[in-house]
Amino acid sequence: MAAGPKTYGIIAEFSRTADVLHAAEKVRDAGFTKWDVHTPFAVHGMDAAMGLKNSKVGYFSFLGGATGYTVGMLMIWWMNAFDYQIVVGGKPMFSPFFAFPVSYECTILLASFGSLGGMLFLNRLPRLHHPLLKNRRFAQVTHDKFFIVIETADPKYSPAATRQLLEAAGAAHIEEVED
Amino acid sequence: MDAAAHSHAAPARQVQVAAPPAELAREPLVLNNHSFGWISDAVAGIAEGKAPKWWWPAFLISFGVMATMGGMIAYLFSTGVGVWGLNQPVAWAWDITNFVFWIGIGHAGTLISAILFLLRQKWRTSINRAAEAMTIFAVICAGTFPVIHVGRVWYAVWWLPPIPNAYGIWPQFRSPLLWDVFAVSTYFTVSLLFWYMGLIPDLATMRDRCKTKIRKFFYSLGALGWTGSNRHWSNYEKAYLILAGLSTPLVLSVHSIVSFDFAVSQVPGWHTTIFPPYFVAGAIFSGFGMVLSLMIPIRTLCKLEDVITVRHVELMCKVILATGSIVGYAYGMEFFIAWYGGNQYELDTFKNRAFGPYWWAYWWMVSCNVISPHLFWFKKIRTNMVAVFIIAAFVNVGMWFERFVIIATSLTRDYIPSNWGDFHPTYVDVLTFVGSFGLFMTCFLVFMRFLPVIAIAEVKGVTPQADPHHPAGGAKDGGHH
Numbered sequence: 001m002a003a004g005p006k007t008y009g010i011i012a013e014f015s016r017t018a019d020v021l022h023a024a025e026k027v028r029d030a031g032f033t034k035w036d037v038h039t040p041f042a043v044h045g046m047d048a049a050m051g052l053k054n055s056k057v058g059y060f061s062f063l064g065g066a067t068g069y070t071v072g073m074l075m076i077w078w079m080n081a082f083d084y085q086i087v088v089g090g091k092p093m094f095s096p097f098f099a100f101p102v103s104y105e106c107t108i109l110l111a112s113f114g115s116l117g118g119m120l121f122l123n124r125l126p127r128l129h130h131p132l133l134k135n136r137r138f139a140q141v142t143h144d145k146f147f148i149v150i151e152t153a154d155p156k157y158s159p160a161a162t163r164q165l166l167e168a169a170g171a172a173h174i175e176e177v178e179d
Numbered sequence: 180m181d182a183a184a185h186s187h188a189a190p191a192r193q194v195q196v197a198a199p200p201a202e203l204a205r206e207p208l209v210l211n212n213h214s215f216g217w218i219s220d221a222v223a224g225i226a227e228g229k230a231p232k233w234w235w236p237a238f239l240i241s242f243g244v245m246a247t248m249g250g251m252i253a254y255l256f257s258t259g260v261g262v263w264g265l266n267q268p269v270a271w272a273w274d275i276t277n278f279v280f281w282i283g284i285g286h287a288g289t290l291i292s293a294i295l296f297l298l299r300q301k302w303r304t305s306i307n308r309a310a311e312a313m314t315i316f317a318v319i320c321a322g323t324f325p326v327i328h329v330g331r332v333w334y335a336v337w338w339l340p341p342i343p344n345a346y347g348i349w350p351q352f353r354s355p356l357l358w359d360v361f362a363v364s365t366y367f368t369v370s371l372l373f374w375y376m377g378l379i380p381d382l383a384t385m386r387d388r389c390k391t392k393i394r395k396f397f398y399s400l401g402a403l404g405w406t407g408s409n410r411h412w413s414n415y416e417k418a419y420l421i422l423a424g425l426s427t428p429l430v431l432s433v434h435s436i437v438s439f440d441f442a443v444s445q446v447p448g449w450h451t452t453i454f455p456p457y458f459v460a461g462a463i464f465s466g467f468g469m470v471l472s473l474m475i476p477i478r479t480l481c482k483l484e485d486v487i488t489v490r491h492v493e494l495m496c497k498v499i500l501a502t503g504s505i506v507g508y509a510y511g512m513e514f515f516i517a518w519y520g521g522n523q524y525e526l527d528t529f530k531n532r533a534f535g536p537y538w539w540a541y542w543w544m545v546s547c548n549v550i551s552p553h554l555f556w557f558k559k560i561r562t563n564m565v566a567v568f569i570i571a572a573f574v575n576v577g578m579w580f581e582r583f584v585i586i587a588t589s590l591t592r593d594y595i596p597s598n599w600g601d602f603h604p605t606y607v608d609v610l611t612f613v614g615s616f617g618l619f620m621t622c623f624l625v626f627m628r629f630l631p632v633i634a635i636a637e638v639k640g641v642t643p644q645a646d647p648h649h650p651a652g653g654a655k656d657g658g659h660h
Binding site: 016017018019020021024036037038039040041042043044045046047050052054055056057058061065075076079080083084086088089091098099101102104105106108109111112113115116118119120122123125126127128129130132133138139140141142143144 | 214215216219341343347348349350351352353354355357358361362365368369372373375376380383384386387388399400403404405406407408409410411412413414415416417418421422425426428429432436439636637639640644645646647648652653654655
């Protein structure tokens with residue numbers, strides 16, 4: 001690339017929800033892949049406007065839950081029916097019924113960790129250094145502004161044409177962000 | 180066109196889409212058509228800058244009360260459980276009453292954050308953050324009591340987590356008491372995860388606003404590098420939905436399992452199948468009482484009347500009315516079954532509850548829990564903040580007495596008259612319980628100083644201008660894109 005500071009991408013600022021949504025549709029239709037929309041809150045319909053698929057967090061939750069239930073049942077069986085048997089009130093050494101409440105809690109516990117952990121893993125978070133976080137204007141994204149960001153790494157990116165596309169989509173302000 | 184009929188939505192903007200008919204329009208969740216930025220400023224502002232005048236006195240009093248609890252616990256540990264009033268036959272008294280009381284308080288927070296989310300009740304966004312914080316602090320208070328009531332606490336590590344003791348014996352999982360350990364600790368952990376996850380976008384807001392380096396460092400750490408990316412929001416929303424789906428059966432199971440501590444035993448007055456649903460309804464009832472006790476002062480002190488509106492308070496009053504009616508029904512049904520079941524011990528226990536030496540506790544419970552919520556049938560009372568605050572306090576008092584009546588008075592009379600006894604609390608019992616409010620309030624006041632008390636991103640998301648298909652959000656073609 002050119003000498004001097006490398007450019008991470010181009011950011012376009014919007015101030016209304018509908019405007020950024022329609023602009024996102026245009027960027028999607030132009031065939032970009034390395035781009036994103038940044039919003040202060042989750043915008044209803046944005047996933048479709050960006051052409052995103054259903055999130056995969058559910059698999060992590062299921063994995064966590066299945067592990068939790070299995071670990072719970074095995075733990076109780078191993079402790080109370082295998083490693084050290086104690087007769088209590090003539091009850092069986094192991095039964096899935098009395099083992100259920102604890103296994104159920106373990107299911108929920110590990111499924112919850114799976115959901116949060118899965119979300120962070122899929123989002124590649126925590127990531128405390130990001131080119132966008134250094135941009136002063138971009139800090140408004142957690143306040144009241146919306147941004148479309150197209151990375152220079154996108155094969156369709158070209159400094160002039162991409163800027164033109166975002167201008168045509170109605171961006172209020174456009175600037176390049178250093179890497 | 181109909182811009183006048185919809186004037187709260189977009190005063191200065193050109194509206195080209197017909198507003199919905201008046202009968203479909205609801206009172207807005209954020210009054211006065213505030214912008215996104217206003218919401219950030221109003222909420223984040225509370226945790227920024229100098230503490231308001233009322234904060235320090237409130238904090239010092241709470242801290243002093245908490246310190247009293249610390250002193251009482253130190254006395255208990257150094258001397259033994261004899262400093263409490265409990266003894267045979269009433270071996271569970273204020274300790275377990277306080278435990279059930281506090282864990283019940285927590286349930287409203289999870290109901291608001293999880294169940295109302297699944298039911299698409301958007302009004303929850305204004306109160307869920309503070310209610311979830313309340314849950315966490317209430318569970319901390321609750322967890323203290325079972326730990327300290329065992330006498331020699333330094334052995335607790337062998338019977339709380341599954342660790343074998345000196346003889347290699349494991350905890351035995353046929354006891355509901357052990358189920359309870361798992362239920363409460365899972366509840367605490369999952370509530371904390373859910374709360375933290377909700378905080379991530381708001382911590383990013385705090386990060387992007389703060390002026391000092393120290394604050395920036397800590398908020399950055401907490402926000403995990405959140406940039407509001409929609410690819411992230413997509414996974415985030417899914418994880419939030421799943422956590423809500425997991426927390427819903429969890430919260431129902433926690434108080435059910437707490438009720439098993441009693442229902443699985445043979446004690447008359449405890450051995451009852453109605454306990455799980457009855458306990459869960461009572462927990463939500465008491466929890467909403469506490470949410471209102473916290474929210475009504477907060478909305479005034481922090482000037483959040485436009486976010487926590489009268490409509491929000493009214494809706495919470497309606498939840499109290501509904502759950503209070505379930506609780507009242509359960510009281511009646513318990514009595515009916517005690518008679519209809521034909522078990523003389525059960526019937527005697529209930530007669531003793533209502534007309535025995537602890538009749539006053541029973542009737543306190545009935546007046547607070549059965550009679551007072553029915554005042555909420557009247558809109559005039561639901562919209563009067565002072566009246567709501569007082570009734571919420573009665574609900575809290577009543578629900579403490581409910582647990583006392585169930586736990587202590589059932590134990591005073593069992594099968595053989597030679598086994599009967601009384602219970603008298605000591606000053607240590609009283610001050611430990613009062614002190615737990617200090618612990619709760621100290622945690623809550625610290626939370627208010629450092630974290631946003633309202634879920635900023637979620638409240639922004641339920642305003643009309645957040646909806647790309649609403650005229651206020653800039654929609655031009657009537658809700659289609």
